[in-house]
Amino acid sequence: RGCCYKKTAYRRRLAAMLRLASGVAWVAICVEATNTHSGVEHHELPHVTEFHGMMYDSGMIPLPPSFFFDIAHGWRDEPVFNPKVHLALEMPSGVASLDTFELEPVPVGGMPRVVDQGQSSLAFTAPFKMFSDEGVRVLKAIVQREAKHAHRNHRNVELRGLYYRSKFIRSVVTDPTLLSFLANLAGEPLYPHFLLMDAASVNFGKVTNDTVIEGVVDPWHFDSVAYVGVSLISDIEGMVGGELQVVKRRRKEALSLIYKTKNKVAEKDLLNVKYARSGNCIFVQGSEMVHRVTRVISAAEPRLSLVMAFQPANVFQPDKSVLDTWRNFDK
Numbered sequence: 001r002g003c004c005y006k007k008t009a010y011r012r013r014l015a016a017m018l019r020l021a022s023g024v025a026w027v028a029i030c031v032e033a034t035n036t037h038s039g040v041e042h043h044e045l046p047h048v049t050e051f052h053g054m055m056y057d058s059g060m061i062p063l064p065p066s067f068f069f070d071i072a073h074g075w076r077d078e079p080v081f082n083p084k085v086h087l088a089l090e091m092p093s094g095v096a097s098l099d100t101f102e103l104e105p106v107p108v109g110g111m112p113r114v115v116d117q118g119q120s121s122l123a124f125t126a127p128f129k130m131f132s133d134e135g136v137r138v139l140k141a142i143v144q145r146e147a148k149h150a151h152r153n154h155r156n157v158e159l160r161g162l163y164y165r166s167k168f169i170r171s172v173v174t175d176p177t178l179l180s181f182l183a184n185l186a187g188e189p190l191y192p193h194f195l196l197m198d199a200a201s202v203n204f205g206k207v208t209n210d211t212v213i214e215g216v217v218d219p220w221h222f223d224s225v226a227y228v229g230v231s232l233i234s235d236i237e238g239m240v241g242g243e244l245q246v247v248k249r250r251r252k253e254a255l256s257l258i259y260k261t262k263n264k265v266a267e268k269d270l271l272n273v274k275y276a277r278s279g280n281c282i283f284v285q286g287s288e289m290v291h292r293v294t295r296v297i298s299a300a301e302p303r304l305s306l307v308m309a310f311q312p313a314n315v316f317q318p319d320k321s322v323l324d325t326w327r328n329f330d331k
Contacts, residue, residue: 130280193310
């Protein structure tokens with residue numbers, strides 16, 4: 001969606017990516033993709049192992065000339081994005097690896113570099129400052145302007161398409177300063193996810209018992225993209241609930257634990273992460289860990305979480321996109 005158009009740069013990058021896989025590899029992908037319970041073991045797919053050791057930075061894909069709704073090319077009622085004004089990046093106090101799921105100080109120089117088609121060791125970060133107060137104000141105003149386009153899907157209430165609808169938000173997620181900062185936490189260069197409809201979205205968590213899934217804003221899941229940054233842009237002073245809850249196991253083991261315990265995972269196997277203040281972000285390799293957001297019990301206003309999706313810049317890294325997720329969102 002949004003990618004069948006004639007752009008020379010786009011066609012060149014798309015052709016390069018398509019050449020990466022042989023016919024056998026595509027069959028393997030289709031077979032592996034049927035394992036919807038625990039996801040695909042991406043790094044074991046034949047086309048990944050076949051091209052082991054190769055690297056190529058794809059570059060960011062361009063905007064299409066048109067879409068299913070108007071693309072915001074101008075700033076409209078938004079200020080021009082300025083990272084010195086709207087960002088306030090601070091290194092997190094800790095990061096958790098997939099090996100321990102315990103927060104530890106960030107290594108000097110960032111997380112270990114991802115080599116070839118290797119996997120990042122990042123599980124998730126402690127909350128860290130991402131946006132300034134002015135940045136939060138602008139983002140919140142944009143979300144309020146676009147809230148009429150939010151949709152109640154099979155999981156939650158979500159506002160999608162912000163990469164198209166807002167030049168300010170598009171400038172945020174493509175900002176070199178932000179991408180370089182997140183690359184140090186991931187251990188590899190990143191771009192916004194190429195499924196631009198969901199490169200930036202907002203989840204709404206109201207103070208209510210009427211959630212799509214009883215008792216939670218967002219149920220147990222692993223993300224349908226490699227990396228996700230989630231920043232709260234609503235007033236969370238005094239908020240009760242709305243916390244990120246993580247199962248302290250790798251994806252497959254975590255899903256098995258949830259199934260075996262009939263969704264009654266012991267407290268010792270869970271970790272609750274609070275955002276602490278508006279403008280803070282938690283950055284996760286969500287494709288490799290299982291997490292959810294608890295129900296908002298009380299808050300000054302609805303919980304607004306800006307969800308930013310990212311993928312490795314190296315086209316030879318396995319694509320962890322789960323397109324079935326967005327097919328369900330589009331129903």
